[in-house]
Amino acid sequence: VILNILVVGKPCRHVPFLKNYHVKCSVVSRYAVTTVQSSVWNQLSIIKEAAFEVDLPSSAFISNFTITSNGKVYVAQVKERAAARKIYDAAKKQGKTAGLVATKEREIEKFRVAVSVPSGARMSFCLSYEELLPRRLGRYELSLGLRPGQLVQNFTLDVDVTERTGISFIKVLPLKTSRLLSNTAQGKNGIRMSAGCARVNYSPTLQQQNSISPKGLNADFIIQYDVDLRDLMGDVQVYDGYFVHYFAPRGLPVVPKDVIFVIDVSGSMIGTKIKQTKQAMSTILGDLREGDHFNIITFSDKVHTWKKGRTVRATRQNVRDAKEFVKRIIAEGWTNINAALLSAAQLVNPPSSGSSSRLSSHRVPLVIFLTDGEATIGVTSGDTILTNAKRALGSASLFGLAFGDDADFLLLKRLALDNRGVARMVYEDADAALQLKGFYDEVASPLLSDIQLSYLDDQAFDITRSLFPNYFQGSELVVAGRVKAGVKDLKVSVSATDSKQRMKVENDVLISHAKGNGSADSLDCFGGLEGISSFVHRLWAYFTIKELLLAKLNATDPATQRLLADKATNLSLKYNFVTPVTSLVVVKPDADEAAPTPTTAKPTTPTPSHNDSKTASPPPAGKISTSLSCFTSMLSIAVDGDPHFVVQLPKLHQNLCFTVDGRANDVLRLLEDPERGIIVDGRLTGAPSKHGVEDRSRTYFDQLTISTATGISGDIMITLSLDAVVVEGEGRDAIPINQQGSVTRQGVTVTVDNHRSCWIELAKGVRFLVLFHHYKHPSYLQMAHLGFYVTDGRGLSDSTQGLLGTVSVVKDHLDGGAHRANKEDILARGILKWGSEHMPVTLQDKTLKDSVRKRHLGKCWVVPKAEVQRLLGHSYESYVVNHA
Numbered sequence: 001v002i003l004n005i006l007v008v009g010k011p012c013r014h015v016p017f018l019k020n021y022h023v024k025c026s027v028v029s030r031y032a033v034t035t036v037q038s039s040v041w042n043q044l045s046i047i048k049e050a051a052f053e054v055d056l057p058s059s060a061f062i063s064n065f066t067i068t069s070n071g072k073v074y075v076a077q078v079k080e081r082a083a084a085r086k087i088y089d090a091a092k093k094q095g096k097t098a099g100l101v102a103t104k105e106r107e108i109e110k111f112r113v114a115v116s117v118p119s120g121a122r123m124s125f126c127l128s129y130e131e132l133l134p135r136r137l138g139r140y141e142l143s144l145g146l147r148p149g150q151l152v153q154n155f156t157l158d159v160d161v162t163e164r165t166g167i168s169f170i171k172v173l174p175l176k177t178s179r180l181l182s183n184t185a186q187g188k189n190g191i192r193m194s195a196g197c198a199r200v201n202y203s204p205t206l207q208q209q210n211s212i213s214p215k216g217l218n219a220d221f222i223i224q225y226d227v228d229l230r231d232l233m234g235d236v237q238v239y240d241g242y243f244v245h246y247f248a249p250r251g252l253p254v255v256p257k258d259v260i261f262v263i264d265v266s267g268s269m270i271g272t273k274i275k276q277t278k279q280a281m282s283t284i285l286g287d288l289r290e291g292d293h294f295n296i297i298t299f300s301d302k303v304h305t306w307k308k309g310r311t312v313r314a315t316r317q318n319v320r321d322a323k324e325f326v327k328r329i330i331a332e333g334w335t336n337i338n339a340a341l342l343s344a345a346q347l348v349n350p351p352s353s354g355s356s357s358r359l360s361s362h363r364v365p366l367v368i369f370l371t372d373g374e375a376t377i378g379v380t381s382g383d384t385i386l387t388n389a390k391r392a393l394g395s396a397s398l399f400g401l402a403f404g405d406d407a408d409f410l411l412l413k414r415l416a417l418d419n420r421g422v423a424r425m426v427y428e429d430a431d432a433a434l435q436l437k438g439f440y441d442e443v444a445s446p447l448l449s450d451i452q453l454s455y456l457d458d459q460a461f462d463i464t465r466s467l468f469p470n471y472f473q474g475s476e477l478v479v480a481g482r483v484k485a486g487v488k489d490l491k492v493s494v495s496a497t498d499s500k501q502r503m504k505v506e507n508d509v510l511i512s513h514a515k516g517n518g519s520a521d522s523l524d525c526f527g528g529l530e531g532i533s534s535f536v537h538r539l540w541a542y543f544t545i546k547e548l549l550l551a552k553l554n555a556t557d558p559a560t561q562r563l564l565a566d567k568a569t570n571l572s573l574k575y576n577f578v579t580p581v582t583s584l585v586v587v588k589p590d591a592d593e594a595a596p597t598p599t600t601a602k603p604t605t606p607t608p609s610h611n612d613s614k615t616a617s618p619p620p621a622g623k624i625s626t627s628l629s630c631f632t633s634m635l636s637i638a639v640d641g642d643p644h645f646v647v648q649l650p651k652l653h654q655n656l657c658f659t660v661d662g663r664a665n666d667v668l669r670l671l672e673d674p675e676r677g678i679i680v681d682g683r684l685t686g687a688p689s690k691h692g693v694e695d696r697s698r699t700y701f702d703q704l705t706i707s708t709a710t711g712i713s714g715d716i717m718i719t720l721s722l723d724a725v726v727v728e729g730e731g732r733d734a735i736p737i738n739q740q741g742s743v744t745r746q747g748v749t750v751t752v753d754n755h756r757s758c759w760i761e762l763a764k765g766v767r768f769l770v771l772f773h774h775y776k777h778p779s780y781l782q783m784a785h786l787g788f789y790v791t792d793g794r795g796l797s798d799s800t801q802g803l804l805g806t807v808s809v810v811k812d813h814l815d816g817g818a819h820r821a822n823k824e825d826i827l828a829r830g831i832l833k834w835g836s837e838h839m840p841v842t843l844q845d846k847t848l849k850d851s852v853r854k855r856h857l858g859k860c861w862v863v864p865k866a867e868v869q870r871l872l873g874h875s876y877e878s879y880v881v882n883h884a
Helices: 081-093 206-212 272-286 316-327 337-348 354-361 382-393 409-418 432-443 535-554 558-574 802-813 865-872
Strands: 002-006 017-028 031-041 048-057 061-069 072-075 097-102 108-117 122-132 139-146 154-162 167-172 188-193 197-203 219-227 235-239 242-247 257-264 293-299 303-305 364-371 397-403 423-426 446-455 467-472 477-483 489-497 502-510 582-588 624-626 637-640 644-649 654-659 666-673 678-687 698-709 715-720 724-728 732-736 741-745 748-752 757-763 766-773 785-792 818-820 828-834 837-848 856-862 880-883
Touching (some): 017 139, 031 048, 108 122, 154 219, 167 188, 167 197, 235 502, 257 272, 293 316, 337 364, 364 409, 364 446, 382 409, 446 477, 637 802, 654 865, 698 757, 837 865
Parallel strands (some): 257 364, 654 856
Antiparallel strands (some): 048 108, 061 072, 097 582, 167 219, 242 477, 489 502, 637 644, 637 785, 678 698, 724 732, 741 748, 748 757
């Protein structure tokens, strides 16, 4: 959890005084409920804006949010996405301030609400979220972000941990102020323990906060602990008709493994990434046990296998030879993911071996697959790659590592789901080698394979996943379910294969005694656990929703996808969880309506940290706004990439996509409104052609110029390059893109946030967004470029022209009826209609850049290249205003 309370672009002395900051977390049998509370007091003589921000892990579900103003509490409610959208649209039509945000699958999600605080007023916020702490490397880890953005007078953190089987150890790490460095400075920090529970308190004084940072704490408070679990069956708890089974046997012998390391060495890995990969591999190879067998595959456009046709035993000599091989790796070329996977499959399932040799060896087959990009050569269709891998890998478990933001993480997730493994992001940072080594350590010691946790059908139902391919040392398997009424003894059995044989263990759990022995003691372990006394009930719902969403991700049949989404939605609404199928919406009546009821707070949710929508000035007193930019339907027209146009189809609630093939150095007229005096031009820069299509030019925007006639004292001109934003008119101001800043001239506001985004507000109803796309270690094909988005075009006149102006007129007259298509990459075919024009279009899965969210997979009605000119109504040349 990471919390920020700040006023965007204002120095600290103008921030409303943050009076209280409280973080409270209750952990009951690994299930953590965290509440973040803060209150602000505006002691200034003018209205000021405060923003409440919380970053939380993607594994967590928000379960409650409230705002308290003038003694009244306003509680947010979770809504199904379409319903939340209707509330938002209705509010906007009535001219009310509203916000709509939806969650996404990322490691960090951001929740943000901005509120104007009148002079002398106090405002408080409270957000709760729930998560199950996974066990990794023999410990559970709870990380609580402490980032108030200023010094806080009353600062407290309280954590209660209650474990029925007992706590074997608990420790508080030094405050973590970055990914690598820890600050040992502590406030009042104490741990109190008894057999089954522990309490941790942290309450730094103003002086202690100031000694760490005069701007307030910016750190993670991390607690690690493990539990006593001596029973081979694990721990089964039953409460209120629901059960949870924690299975984590200790003391078993390690099973040898056949491990294939598959490493992307394409051109995009050049530099730091390949250096870190080599560093991690050298350490990992040194940790192999002599009973293990291994091999290494490197791939770009070609695949190279270290030892042809077999895995070799991890002897000292073989490990030394492998390290020398890794040292000589050179990164270059394209990315052939399909060929690399098939080569790995031939090693774990040699054609001549058959299944009997695998059983006799008792080695666990693992494939660790690392890539930093997308498939660019050979088989590039994701569905085909998935089919080929599943057919070839057999019983091997595939673990996907997506190195950096440009990796196709969605494909790796689906590959892992299909092939008995998991996928993980590896972030480009100084500690990437440690991240790689840490992930390997999690799977380095298999103890059991083909584990089945069983419960009698006439006793239990609605059971979550209970069949697992592997159990690794230091981890934990968790199953939840429901118990039928009247059952007194729940029969539980475990079957699995260890290093030598198939084993089976059975046990009866006496439900009458399953209320547990964790009664409150001198530490009052259950104190403050309001609303989660039946934590197993909520844990079951939490688990079930996650499994339904994973099943939906891996389903290919649309009817099955809808059914799974509906089930996940119903459970999310029932338990008030904000999940990828639900949203929160905040709507605030106008100021004159708000007198009797200051606000009607309907929900708002987490958004990724780079999706911050910042307003140039605070809204009117008491109004609430939220970060909207992560919800793509806020954006009507976008041009980003090579240049790819994405236009929303309101009637179909889908997108229209087309590409304009440009020429390097041409300046294109993107938008021109003669009535408002607004002109937007974009300069194209050339890029290398893709392999196999060298005749097709590739271009990106590297400079945008926006001018507007203000009618006051001349024009305002805004020039956006890859390095800076320059505003000219009544002087000249330059804002580097890597710094926050805001410039206002004659009613025009230009704001650069700290996530490489620039918001331009020209007039009421005219708002643009420009994204600055940079790559830390660009591949041959990756070019730094700009993306341009019309986020609000209501204020543009009907005479608006230019590339985007033409499309904006067309888009309101689109209609389409679809029928299923047979071609593999085409989902459906339809007819695009506007006026008397008819045009064939195809529905396809596309990687989209249509908002400040990262590029993502989405569906688009694609216009054939041959028809783009007819769609625009003019030739390409008619939009060229200058050959730079």
